[in-house]
Amino acid sequence: MPKPKKCSFCGHDFPAGTGMIYVKNDGTLLSLCSSKCRKSSLHFKRDSRKFKWTKYFGKEEKGKG
Numbered sequence: 675m676p677k678p679k680k681c682s683f684c685g686h687d688f689p690a691g692t693g694m695i696y697v698k699n700d701g702t703l704l705s706l707c708s709s710k711c712r713k714s715s716l717h718f719k720r721d722s723r724k725f726k727w728t729k730y731f732g733k734e735e736k737g738k739g
């Protein structure tokens with residue numbers, strides 16, 4: 675069984691073979707579980723900490739506090 679992947683936007687695990695992988699210009703790989711996460715991350719450049727449905731909701735930004 676392939677290991678589940680972790681969504682780069684919402685932080686939830688999802689089965690390998692589903693979702694999508696996006697390669698940014700700088701070579702960073704983004705694993706995205708759904709088109710919702712893909713749009714939120716790539717099109718709207720949203721901050722996942724501001725969305726209740728992500729695991730990062732309410733988390734402090736790294737390096738602050």
Ligand SMILES: [Zn+2]
Binds near residue numbers: 682683685686707
């Ligand atoms: Zn996701």
